[in-house]
Amino acid sequence: MTSSDPHDIDGVWWTPGYDRKYRTVEGELPPFTERGRKEWQHNVDADKRGEPVADAPTGCLPHGIPRLLASPYPIQIITTPGQMTWVHEVNRNQRFIYMDEKQPANPPKTYLGHSVGHWEGDTLVIDTIGLNDKTRIDEEGITHSDQLHVVEHIRKIEGGKALESLITITDPVMFTKPWTAKRIYRARPEVRLMEYACEENNRNAPENGVTKAK
Amino acid sequence: MSMRTRASLAACVSAVAGLVAGQASAAEGKPNLTGVWLVEKPQAELKTTAGKAPPFKPDAAKVYAERKAAKASGKKTDDPAAICLPHGIPRLLNAAQPIQILQKPKQVTVLYQANHQSRQFYLDDPIPTADNLPDPNYDGYSSAKWDGNALVVTTYGLNAVTWMDDVGMPHGEKLTVAERYELTAPDTLHVKLTLTDPETFTAPWDAQLTYKRQPNLRFKEDPCSEKLWNPPSSSKASGGG
Numbered sequence: 001m002t003s004s005d006p007h008d009i010d011g012v013w014w015t016p017g018y019d020r021k022y023r024t025v026e027g028e029l030p031p032f033t034e035r036g037r038k039e040w041q042h043n044v045d046a047d048k049r050g051e052p053v054a055d056a057p058t059g060c061l062p063h064g065i066p067r068l069l070a071s072p073y074p075i076q077i078i079t080t081p082g083q084m085t086w087v088h089e090v091n092r093n094q095r096f097i098y099m100d101e102k103q104p105a106n107p108p109k110t111y112l113g114h115s116v117g118h119w120e121g122d123t124l125v126i127d128t129i130g131l132n133d134k135t136r137i138d139e140e141g142i143t144h145s146d147q148l149h150v151v152e153h154i155r156k157i158e159g160g161k162a163l164e165s166l167i168t169i170t171d172p173v174m175f176t177k178p179w180t181a182k183r184i185y186r187a188r189p190e191v192r193l194m195e196y197a198c199e200e201n202n203r204n205a206p207e208n209g210v211t212k213a214k
Numbered sequence: 215m216s217m218r219t220r221a222s223l224a225a226c227v228s229a230v231a232g233l234v235a236g237q238a239s240a241a242e243g244k245p246n247l248t249g250v251w252l253v254e255k256p257q258a259e260l261k262t263t264a265g266k267a268p269p270f271k272p273d274a275a276k277v278y279a280e281r282k283a284a285k286a287s288g289k290k291t292d293d294p295a296a297i298c299l300p301h302g303i304p305r306l307l308n309a310a311q312p313i314q315i316l317q318k319p320k321q322v323t324v325l326y327q328a329n330h331q332s333r334q335f336y337l338d339d340p341i342p343t344a345d346n347l348p349d350p351n352y353d354g355y356s357s358a359k360w361d362g363n364a365l366v367v368t369t370y371g372l373n374a375v376t377w378m379d380d381v382g383m384p385h386g387e388k389l390t391v392a393e394r395y396e397l398t399a400p401d402t403l404h405v406k407l408t409l410t411d412p413e414t415f416t417a418p419w420d421a422q423l424t425y426k427r428q429p430n431l432r433f434k435e436d437p438c439s440e441k442l443w444n445p446p447s448s449s450k451a452s453g454g455g
Binding site for chain 1: 248318330332353439443
């Protein structure tokens, strides 16, 4: 059962399948700067050699934004006064979106950054800054700097059975201009989040900066 | 690493969650627990409500004494929280970091800043009996109901990896934890714990925690696993210039 209220997105959502690469809505590589392309190519080549470069989630640290938004695990959204909370099953990532607030001038740099949100008509707009540079844009290997700024435009589609999120990524160090990717989440009211203990027998644990996942 | 399997999920869901969205933020007529809370006096050593040691069986008392001595002398222990595994229940309730309760009519979620943990309680939706649960895990399987103005949570299916307190109180897989959450003032939350484990204790026993509401406190990120590996800048990692 999903609510007919376009502003009510409480419940469990789950992206179908898993696309480990972020691309533009048109399916293109992002508009890399020279440095951004070089770093992406480095990571792709390391992957091909069987020596994937470890990043934060392989060490059980938060995935970062926007990488978390592509994760193939369920998300529970809970709205309480002034706040929207996203509880991600994957590695217990917790995201707090403070509604109708301005961004602080210089928030501390963290894995998941500082998020504020508001509604524009039937679209939820989430603005995230304050992201550290220890995470990547995606699992494939697009990198970002700590100047990353992510804006999500989220709205119900398919009569409320799914959410569409347009994710706009701005980072002058890695990209020549802002670009937008898309993810879909399906309503999964029958699903309950399960425990996730990444640190238990972590088969992806980094060794000397290389992820041992096979 | 936890890998999700649909089979185990199905086994632990006794009924469709049936979350009804769009209702008031708290159950009608129930105290509103939503908000950030901080435990008043974290108990590194969990004691009974009377401030005494719990009624250990001899073997458990021995394990507890050994772990306490090892901790006190700075020796390496098998403390799971030291390698950022989940604290387990009841230890998680005593972490000296804020918790956040999100109360809905059919579901109460408790988030813990410590190592970004969380628990979800579904109201009036019983879980399978202990014999019919999937493998025990760190936070166990919880059911919840309102008893008048008290939220009562019952948890079992806990693994024996976790410690019951910061200094090493042991328990077995037959541990059942009952939590009774009750507001004693608008900003004061009492939690009475009843701990039952016939393998560890000679009788069930009670402990008591008090939380204070923190209207101006927000969660900070607690990336515990940085203690084990602090990732470099993703640019640095790829040798970018």
